[in-house]
Amino acid sequence: MKKFLAIIVVAILATSMSFAQHNDWVTTHANFDIAVIQPLTWTKTADVDLGAVITGFVKPIVANITFTLQGEATYGNLPYDVDINGTGPNAVDGVVLNGAWTGTGTVTLDNDGKAVVVYTTSNVDATLATSNGTKVFTINVDAKYSNL
């Protein structure tokens, strides 16, 4: 009889333990990562006075305006790319400022998160100038992070 009771008690305990493990909480995790990065900002060297050019002539002039772009340096070990576009200058009153951009296109920011864009003049062509006086040539750059 004692043996029978002992078997019954063991059977009841085993059944109750089995029910206890039957519906435990099962957990998992989803991570939502956001990289908050600093916005792009520009600094530049001073505007340039190219001096005097005589109507009817082409004057060779080499001068630079340098734009420095500051952005986020790296995401983990990966550097950021930026798309940089440079436009201008347009002719003013028939006067043409010739030059070239360097540093534009898709550029990888350096270890400090910087990229340098330079506009270098080559000459001012006043051959077809329609008037004398001061002419202001404006150049523009814009940039944004690539693939964001």
Add this chain to the structure above:
Amino acid sequence: MKQSILILILMFGAIAYVNAQDVNFNSSVPETGNLVCHIIIPLSVSPNVHDDFLNFPTVPVGSKYNLGTHEHEDSDKRSYFTYSGEAGSAIELSIEFETIQDNVEINFVLRGTPKPPLGTPLQSIPILNFSAGKEIVSLSTTGKYYLHIDYNWVWAYENAEPGYRRFVQKVSAQYHNI
């Protein structure tokens, strides 16, 4: 119940406000730069050739002929050039002298002024010495500069050959530092 409705209304309003900002998380960042130049008129001179000595001096061999009683102070033999250009600009003058030919020598002095010469005493016009072969002067506020070559004397030395002589003085000018 009313409180709950009020809270709901405020929540919907806030969401609508944020959406209305139309935030572009990667908009282009622009910058501009300016380059300035100054277009000026070309420098010109008039006349290109001064050639009007209708009564050029006749000088016997072995003699000196003064062109004015006080030489360059009142000489009536002069070449006179007017430069025109951008007002206030500096110009650079240089001259190639020709003073001796076949034992005949001429002597002259160069004077220049940005002021109109009419009514200006000759001796008040500054003498240009062309040190280092050139002279840097400024155009007037009307863009003018007046250059004189005032001839002082002609000397036909003893062994000069008789004949006609032409002495050419070539004056060149350009804007300074352009």
